Amino acid sequence: MNRTFNLLYTGTFAGTLLALGLWSTQGARDFSAAADTPVLNGKLALAFEKHYDAEFPIKQLGTNLWAALDFSLFGEGRPGVVVGANDWLYSDEEFKPVAGALHNSQDNQALIQGVRETLARHDVQLVMAILPAKARLYPENFGERRPAPLHEQLYQNFRRAVADAGIQAPDLLGPLSQAKAEGQVFLRTDTHWTPYGAQVVAGQLATAIKPSGLVPESGSRYVTETAPGEPHKGDLTNFLPLDPLFEELLPPPDQLTKHSTRAQEENAAGADDLFAETQVPVALVGTSYSADERWNFAGALRQALGSDLVNFAEDGRGPLLPMLKFLQSDDFKNAPPRLVIWEFPERYLPMAYDLSEFDAEWIAQLKAAGRQDKHLADNTATSQGARH
Template structure:
């Protein structure tokens, strides 16, 4: 009987042979007069990738087969992500400048001025990227500019007169999910507690209580780059597990009868990205517990950190009922530094 390792090797060999033959057939059909020269000139690899799928009976099967072969033999995932060590996946945005990146200084100044006019304190919080926190999982080093970006961003905040919270140490213990662009809930909690300490928050005991509701498998947003379909039983990256949390407002439990007469003003507003918007990571709830105050979560998914702030500055939420504090969560990869 073959061992697991031998079975995997047989699978990879047979799969590789099938896909290679199909790729060769597609390459010859596409450009027969260049087939031999392409092998030595380098064009074969490029044409192979673009034509192999159409040469197989089922395009779906061929795509999944090629993805499985690429993952098993070459330790690569689809374009848009980078496979690191031990099955860790990183978005390609951490190795380049994302389209939504911009110089934050103009909006920092605008937001601070407009919020201050309403008696609101702006608190920007820059989150280190996954490639920084888990640099030991990267397949290769990033550029010097990227390696220095977080420290430079903190210097920028200080130069603009903000108290720059260095969240790297808070996130180091738990960090990010292996197959997702986002942080572990426990990392979100550590940042919330560090922020509360910086702000000097002294929450009333048990005002907001956060409790764990167990763990679940979690399919991260980067797993789509490593899909192997029907070959997943042989070649696949493992799923993360995530702890689910719930935050309870104990004060509200005792005052429900007075709710109609209560001040509906929320003292803290949270602006930012999917790090804050997605309930999976529970940043809003951790902030409530750490600050001992209610939080209005106006973070948005898929727009980066700057568009949500621009939206908020003209929103009825701000002008109708200004909070005391606006926390602005900004992932570092969206920060475009001068000369960067």
């Protein structure tokens, strides 16, 4: 009996290895390299290794299987996502503590004030759109995980600090919280807001900006058209590598309604030309919340303000880098706008940034100008100290 069992076990093990080995050769079938790829220096071998690693079927099986166990048994994904209740996903940047948060916040606040000082020297008004975190707006879907103490008062303290430094920052948390009753303001499986959430923020900003007279009446009227909702697989599902083998375990996709805003006049100024014959008075700077056309934030702002604008926001760069790039651009130096709207999600305040692409002396000058405002530094230190 023991011998029969041993033979059966050995045969099964050998057969499994053979099957897996044959299956793994599929990763090499469609390999091809450029005709001039050198062989002797190892470049051909490296190209094959990269291709095989990417196509290795056992690797896909292991990745999917491990992700399925983590998700099913522990309700967890890869670093980057927090799995909440009711199929809600959150960025873990809105939950985890940040190393050096106090120092980073003080540095970033000094840079923000330095930006304001730079814009003021060119007679440009700055309005900040500090975006509340998705976790702040939808705490009812957290599940068992809770944000670190750092995040508890981050929005309120950030907004108070910039206001004390003389920067206009309208409250967006209240309007977005009220708008939840009418529709979803953030996507369930994505880091970003919905077009409806972007529209609510645009309306609140316009209400705060218009009395200042910074945006002259242009006579242009903007209309927004909507298309039927389509399934949208949010960016946070990338941290749940369950497909293709366990795709049914993923939270169902969001329904994303496409919004598109256009000027009614045929001769309306182009949105990408700040320096046409009629200078566009508004510049928008920010993150993917502003840059990604799927959310239509720039379009909603145009309609709410009744004015064209130029969008300098960038994907995947955070809020600081696009602003520093804008300040050094020929667009700003040659013909600055009257108003800059800076979209800045709250979670980016305590983060450290790699500013090596900019001149170190210039960055130091910006920070020094910002630190001259004692209210900003004192407020930051007090509020951050209270959280620790």
